[in-house]
Amino acid sequence: MPGFPEVRPRRLRSSEAVRRLVAETSLEPRQLILPMFVREGAREPIAIKSMPGVVQHTRDTARKAIAEAAQLGLGGVMLFGVPTSKDPEGSGALDPNGILNVAIRDAVSEAGDALLVMSDLCLDEFTSHGHCGVLDSAGRVDNDATLSLYAEMGVAQATAGAHVVGPSGMMDGQVGVIRKALDAAGFIDTVILAYAVKYASAFFGPFREAVDSSLTGDRKTYQQDNANARDAIREVDLDIAEGADIVMVKPALPYLDIVRQIRDHVTVPVAAYNISGEYAMVEAAAANGWIDRDKAILETLTSIRRAGADTILTYWATEVAQKLRYR
Known part of the structure; x- marks a missing residue:
């Protein structure tokens, strides 16, 4: 190596103190968002077998978890509703008294402005067929008919108090119609965190249990093909043009290369x-x-930050925030 023995990179790895001093990537509670599942009518938390340590919350336990998240300085919580009944149109998503909108009101009441309350804006938890949109007569997801429901859903969530809405259904034009609906209803400050890059992934399996998904088949006609990278850039550009304030890549670990490409390509938060x-x-x-x-947990989350993510949604958010306080 040129310069050896005078040049020794190992000097900067020789102790915990020096490693901490020169660390290029930080992990802080404010960068973490906790996804949470709130189950309608639940009297006690229900364990999710495929996700040890994660539960479907009752309204009361959700409030406690939200208070803890605020106290720890997390960036936010992302709420998912688990209803007791579903229909082909996912009408529970629009109901002001549906579980997701109720959970949003609970969260805002508990945390106020100390924590960003974010809400998943998609129909899959509420449809009897488990798809992210309504179906046409041939059983295909009808993009344009779904958009009008997304617009209503966005306004319902903002009315309930959501600071951030997260359209995740991968319908073409979803960000634009939601932004127009929010603005027309007076919610010009409601942030849109767009699931701009969402791949059809095998890694979603445990989530299906978490939301009691009714899905049969797959979502390959609207979620992205895992062989494609340029497609991700196109989706991000379209969402930003339509009014997205933050763009997201989902999943994270199999797509760290995409996270890096998006971070290098855009100026909005990723x-x-x-x-x-x-x-x-x-x-x-x-x-x-x-x-x-x-x-392994810290290495996983640090790798996502190192790839370029400003913010990470992770089920370890609370646990990691507690550990970071004592590092």
Whole structure:
């Protein structure tokens, strides 16, 4: 190596103190968002078997988790509703007294402006067929008919108090119609966190249990093909042009290259979702004694930040925030 022995990169790795001093990537509670599931009518938390440590909350336990998230300085919570009944149109998503809108009101009442309350804006939790939009007579997801429902859903969530709405259905034009509807209803300050880059992924499996998904088949006609990268740039450009304030890549770990490309391409904040399957893999390996759980979690989240994500949605958010306080 040129310069050796005078030049020794190992000097900057020789102690914890020096490694901390020169660390290029930071991980802070404010960068973490906690996804949460709130189940309609639940009297006690319901464990999600494929995601050890994660539950479908009752309204009361959700409020406690939100208060803790605010106290720890998390960036926000992303709320998902789990209704007791579904229909082909996902009408529960529009109901002011539906579980998601109720959970939003609970969260805002609990945390106020100390924590960003974010809401998933998609129909899949509410449709009896499990797709992210309504179906046409041939059983295909009808993009344009779905858009009008997304617009109504966005206004319903903003009315309930959501600071941020997260359209995740991958319908063409979804950000634009939601932005217009929000502005027309007077919610000009409501932020849109667009799931701009969402791949049809095998790693979504545990999430289906978490929301009691009714899906049969797949979502490959509207979620992105995992072989494609340029398509991600196109989707991001369209969402920003339509009014997205933040863009997100989902999943995170199999698409760190996409996170990097998006971060280098845009000037808006970039989020990444450390999804259920990524969480489950680490938890399963750790439960079998194959990896050091705590180290693997921090390494996983640091890798997502290093790839370029400003914000990470992760089921470990609360736990990691607690650990970061004492590092």
